[in-house]
Amino acid sequence: MTENTNHMLLRVNNLVKHFPIRRGMLKTTIGAVRAVDGVSFHIRERETLGLVGESGCGKTTTGRCIMRAIEPTSGEVLYTSANGETVNIPELEKHDMKDLRREIQMIFQDPYSSLNPRMTLLQIVGEPLSVNKVARGTELEERVADLLRVVGLRPEYMRRYPHAFSGGQRQRIGIARALALNPRFIVADEPVSALDVSIQAQVLNLLQDLQQEFGLTYLFVAHDLSVVEHISDRVAVMYVGKLVEMASTENLYYHPLHPYTEALMSSVPKPDPRAVKRRIVLEGEVANPANPPSGCYFHPRCRYCIDLCKVEEPELLETEPQHWVKCHRAQELSLRGVAG
Amino acid sequence: MNQDQMLLEVRNLKTYFFLEEGTVHAIDGADFDIKRGEALGVVGESGCGKSVTGQSVLRIVPNPGEIVEGEIIYYRYSERSDGTEVQEAVNLTELHPRGDEIRAIRGGEISMVFQEPMTSLSPVHTIGQQIMEAIILHQEVDDDEARRRAIDMLRRVGMPQPEITVDNYPHQLSGGMRQRGMIAMALSCSPSLLIADEPTTALDVTTEAQILQLMRDLQQDLGMAIMFITHDLGVIAEMTKRVAVMYMGKVVEMADVDTLFYDPKHPYTRALLNSIPRLGQKKSERLESIKGVVPDPYNLPPGCPFHPRCASFMPGVCNVQDVPNYTVEEGHKVRCFLYSEYGE
Numbered sequence: 001m002t003e004n005t006n007h008m009l010l011r012v013n014n015l016v017k018h019f020p021i022r023r024g025m026l027k028t029t030i031g032a033v034r035a036v037d038g039v040s041f042h043i044r045e046r047e048t049l050g051l052v053g054e055s056g057c058g059k060t061t062t063g064r065c066i067m068r069a070i071e072p073t074s075g076e077v078l079y080t081s082a083n084g085e086t087v088n089i090p091e092l093e094k095h096d097m098k099d100l101r102r103e104i105q106m107i108f109q110d111p112y113s114s115l116n117p118r119m120t121l122l123q124i125v126g127e128p129l130s131v132n133k134v135a136r137g138t139e140l141e142e143r144v145a146d147l148l149r150v151v152g153l154r155p156e157y158m159r160r161y162p163h164a165f166s167g168g169q170r171q172r173i174g175i176a177r178a179l180a181l182n183p184r185f186i187v188a189d190e191p192v193s194a195l196d197v198s199i200q201a202q203v204l205n206l207l208q209d210l211q212q213e214f215g216l217t218y219l220f221v222a223h224d225l226s227v228v229e230h231i232s233d234r235v236a237v238m239y240v241g242k243l244v245e246m247a248s249t250e251n252l253y254y255h256p257l258h259p260y261t262e263a264l265m266s267s268v269p270k271p272d273p274r275a276v277k278r279r280i281v282l283e284g285e286v287a288n289p290a291n292p293p294s295g296c297y298f299h300p301r302c303r304y305c306i307d308l309c310k311v312e313e314p315e316l317l318e319t320e321p322q323h324w325v326k327c328h329r330a331q332e333l334s335l336r337g338v339a340g
Numbered sequence: 341m342n343q344d345q346m347l348l349e350v351r352n353l354k355t356y357f358f359l360e361e362g363t364v365h366a367i368d369g370a371d372f373d374i375k376r377g378e379a380l381g382v383v384g385e386s387g388c389g390k391s392v393t394g395q396s397v398l399r400i401v402p403n404p405g406e407i408v409e410g411e412i413i414y415y416r417y418s419e420r421s422d423g424t425e426v427q428e429a430v431n432l433t434e435l436h437p438r439g440d441e442i443r444a445i446r447g448g449e450i451s452m453v454f455q456e457p458m459t460s461l462s463p464v465h466t467i468g469q470q471i472m473e474a475i476i477l478h479q480e481v482d483d484d485e486a487r488r489r490a491i492d493m494l495r496r497v498g499m500p501q502p503e504i505t506v507d508n509y510p511h512q513l514s515g516g517m518r519q520r521g522m523i524a525m526a527l528s529c530s531p532s533l534l535i536a537d538e539p540t541t542a543l544d545v546t547t548e549a550q551i552l553q554l555m556r557d558l559q560q561d562l563g564m565a566i567m568f569i570t571h572d573l574g575v576i577a578e579m580t581k582r583v584a585v586m587y588m589g590k591v592v593e594m595a596d597v598d599t600l601f602y603d604p605k606h607p608y609t610r611a612l613l614n615s616i617p618r619l620g621q622k623k624s625e626r627l628e629s630i631k632g633v634v635p636d637p638y639n640l641p642p643g644c645p646f647h648p649r650c651a652s653f654m655p656g657v658c659n660v661q662d663v664p665n666y667t668v669e670e671g672h673k674v675r676c677f678l679y680s681e682y683g684e
Contacts, residue, residue, distance in 0.1 A: 054544035166633045196385040197571065201615035201629035208626075223544065230617035230627070253620065267549035268619055269574030273597045277578065281553050282546045285514055338620040 006045040008080060009185060009217050010066070015039045015075035017061050021290060033290045035061040036072070037241035040316070045184075048211065048218040050232030050249070052225060052264070054286055058241040063187045063221045065090075067104055068097060079104070082184060102132060105178040109190035111170035115162040121148065121173055122158045128180040147176040150213075151206060168199035175206065182214070189221045204231060225268050229253055229338075237261050240287045240297045243316055247323040254337040257325040259302045262335040278336075296328070304329055345427075346415055347533060347565050348374040348397065353410035353433075355389075355396045362638040366392040366405065368589035371665065374533065376417070379559060379566045381580030381597070383573060383612075387634055389589040390569045394535040397567075398446050399437040407433050414445065417532070448478035451526040455538035457518035461510040467494070467521040468506035471528050478529045493524040498554055516547035523554065530562060537569045552579060573616055577601060582671075585609050588635065588645035595672040605674040607650045644676070657682045 016039075018032035036058040043049045051059045065072040068089055077089040081103055092100065108114035115124055125144045129135045135143050145155035151172040162170055171191060178186055188207070192200040208231065210216060222228050228235055229249055236246040237260065245258040256262045266280045282301045287293050293300055299309040308328050316326040327333075355367040367389045374380045384390045395401045397412055412432040417425050435442040451474075454460035462470060471490040475481060481489070487506070494502035497520040510518050519539065526534055536555065540548040556579065559566055568579050576583055576597065583600045585593040585608065593606040604610045614628040632649040635641055641648055647658040657677050666679040677683055 054546060168633065196634075197573075198385060198612060198615050198630035199633070201617075201627035204617070205627055205629055225545070226617040226619045226621075229619060230621065264545060265619065267545040269548070269552065269572065269578045271573040271577050271601070271613070271616055271618060273577045273601050275577070279549055279553070281549045285516065285547070286544070 006047065008042055009045045009047075010043045010080075010219075011076070011078040012042070012062075012066065013040050013076040013078070015062065015065055015077065016073045017058070017065050017070065018073045031290055034241045034292065035289060036065060037289075038075075039238070039241075039243050041236055041243060041246055043185075043217055043219060045217055046211070046215050047234065048220055048232045050228035050235040051219060051221045051238060052223060052228050052235060053238035054223060054264075056240075056286060056289065057238040058289070059221045059223075059238050060189055062238070063106075063189050063219055066219065067101075067106055067187055068092075069106070079185075102128075102181040103183050104185045104187070105181065105183040107171075107174055107178050107186060107188040107191045110194050111167050111174055112194075114174055115170055117162055120159050120161055121153075121176075124162070124173060125176045125180055128177060132181060134181065143180070144176075147179055150179065150210070151176045152202075166199075167195050168202055171195060171199075171203050172206065175203075175210070179210065179214070183216070185217045185219070187219045187221070190223070191220075192227060193222060193224060200227070207231065225264060237264065240289050240292055242297065242326065243324070244298065244326045245324065246316075247320075247325075251320075251323050254339055256335050256337050257319060257323065257330045257333070258298075258327050259304050259333070259335065260298050262337075263301075265338050266336065296326075304333055345376045345417070346373060346413075347376045347378070348415070348567075349411070349413040350393075350397070351411045351413070353393070353396060353412060354408045355392050355401055355405055356408050357405045359404060364637045365589050365640065366637075367396060368640075369410070370584075370586070370589065370591050372584045372591055372594060374565050374567060376532070377559075377563045377565055378582065379568060379580045381576040381583040382567060382569045382586060383571065383576050383583060384586035385571060385612075385634060387588075387637060388586040390571075390586050391537050393586070394452065394537050394567065394569050397432065397533075397535060398450060398452060399432060399435060399442050400446070401437075414450070414533075416449065444478070447474050447531075448529045449531050450533045450535065451529065451531040452535040452537065453519075453522050453526045453539045455541050457515060457522050457542070458510065461518060461522065463510055466507050466509055467513070467524075471506075471521070471525045474525055475528050489528065490524070493528050494521070496558070497521075497524045497527070498550070499524070515543055516550060519543060519547075519551055520554070523551075523558070527558060527562065527564075531564055533565045533567065534559075535567045535569065538571070539568075540575065541570070541572070555579070573601075573613065585612070588637075588640060590645065590675060591673075592646065592676070593674045595674075599672055605668055605672070605679060606646075606676050607652050607678070608646045611649075611651070652678055654678075654682060 015036055017036040018034050020029040021031045023030045053059045064070045066077050072090050078086055079089050080086045122144050125147055126140050129140055148155050153172050192203050220231055232249050235249050235252045237244050239260050245261045263280045263282045284301045287297050295311050296309045296314055299305045314326050314328045316324050319325050319330045350372050353367050353370045357364040357366055382390045414430045414432050416428045468490050472486040475486040475489050491502045491506050499505050499520050540551050580597055582596050584591045587608050593609045611630045630649050643659040643661055644663045647653050663675045665673045665675050667673050668679050
């Protein structure tokens with residue numbers, strides 16, 4: 001894969017989101033769930049960064065903090081907008097944020113709960129246009145018809161309600177809504193995980209086509225490693241609120257450097273009865289983000305754990321060019337990727 | 341135990357749901373069989389009838405669903421005092437769904453693991469109480485012995501500290517632990533058939549790997565047959581020996597797992613296999629998607645239900661006649677006219 005040398009679109013520095021745990025009558029804070037705990041990464045224009053991890057690892061929270069759908073506790077989210085200006089999203093004033101939201105859109109996981117059942121497609125897809133005073137009346141209808149055509153739905157459906165559509169069609173409606181304001185950057189949070197396999201392929205292909213056509217940049221949040229491999233240029237792996245590895249898709253899948261990534265890859269059931277089954281089954285459970293273990297968060301489940309891992313947390317280092325890993329033993333271990 | 345002995349035979353099973361909007365043919369003439377100790381996979385997309393198949397076998401089809409036709413023959417094996425095995429056949433469709441006979445089979449000889457361990461366990465009973473209930477119902481033991489067996493079973497499914505977790509409520513356990521509890525409950529009476537309906541779909545991949553490994557080990561130790569219902573072809577490839585592919589209430593293809601993945605015959609099976617992204621596949625390769633959508637269950641197309649989406653559709657044949665089963669080779673059946681005189 002060729003190195004992407006496009007302009008930087010997004011740079012996230014040390015993003016933190018802690019959810020306080022409150023107890024008792026006075027709701028005193030007795031601790032915090034460290035959902036996102038110092039995450040840094042970047043995305044270039046027209047690139048797809050896949051963000052993977054198990055449930056509760058903070059991948060969705062990361063996506064939402066970037067959009068300020070929830071307020072991050074601390075950290076920088078530097079976004080370079082279409083006019084070349086770089087802004088720090090968490091510090092933006094309300095009206096600046098509103099302008100910026102035209103450029104950054106989101107696609108949600110559940111196509112059933114993310115569409116208002118009392119609104120027609122025209123209202124759902126047209127709402128961003130009318131709220132931002134981009135179009136109204138017949139112009140709005142024409143624009144909505146265009147958008148529906150782009151995502152592969154018939155414009156005649158415009159006056160129908162979401163209940164008349166299947167899961168895959170609803171996800172297309174959600175995509176049309178996200179595209180309404182010609183965004184540059186889309187945070188897609190598990191966009192295909194609620195869909196059946198045959199429909200999943202349609203939506204993945206659509207997302208790839210749209211990226212080509214409109215030059216979109218995606219942050220693709222998902223737990224399905226095969227889907228992420230299929231759509232991403234680079235992939236970041238999260239574990240208990242932290243990034244543990246980030247590299248080009250090929251490097252990450254074929255030459256992982258973090259033991260968690262290795263275990264994750266080998267856990268996926270392969271749709272091939274002749275595949276050699278050399279699975280690494282991780283013992284135990286994902287650490288509790290309210291009370292994480294000492295040292296490296298992964299050490300209680302890691303089969304390569306040494307004494308150092310129990311006391312000292314490793315840093316996320318660029319061990320190989322464009323390949324970041326957070327592991328004390330990254331350079332000495334030889335781990336198995338998807339091919340082996 | 342003889343591996344070739346039949347355990348369950350399903351013949352022309354039809355389970356319909358009679359709703360105000362119309363009749364849904366959830367299962368519309370399904371045929372398959374399971375041999376003793378065998379792992380059979382049932383794969384299909386949502387709404388294809390795979391879960392209702394499991395429910396029909398156990399006779400727990402929810403209202404307003406009803407088995408309207410067909411047979412589910414369950415073979416019971418028992419050992420006589422002189423060591424010879426006797427076989428007894430029961431047609432499950434003829435039993436009263438609330439009768440004593442099906443209740444003795446359900447949970448005792450055929451048990452089930454459900455998809456969502458949070459909603460399928462009782463929130464107001466401890467894990468131990470729920471396992472003990474099954475044991476006391478099907479085996480003549482007292483409370484103390486049942487509790488001992490429950491703890492034993494929990495240890496066997498890899499529950500940490502079983503003496504303590506036995507008194508835990510489901511909400512105190514993680515998703516993986518709950519699913520282990522479910523499996524312990526299902527296996528507590530050593531069933532001869534376990535119906536596992538999407539047992540790992542709600543779990544994370546690393547937990548899924550643990551549960552799949554556990555189920556494989558237990559199947560070998562206990563020698564039970566498993567009917568593995570899932571939409572995940574990866575799970576099918578790893579866990580089963582033979583596979584039934586379902587589409588709109590019909591078993592469209594049935595073959596051993598290797599043949600199904602390497603020599604699929606039905607256009608739907610082929611399309612399904614091509615539409616999944618696989619690990620290690622290059623990004624530039626485009627996924628082949630199946631065009632169109634699953635048909636409206638109230639309004640099934642005539643003939644083969646897959647014909648509106650099929651790449652090999654033969655007008656005048658596929659959209660007119662019902663498709664019978666064609667045997668392409670020993671143990672490989674397919675419901676498609678391509679393998680009849682029309683396809684030549």
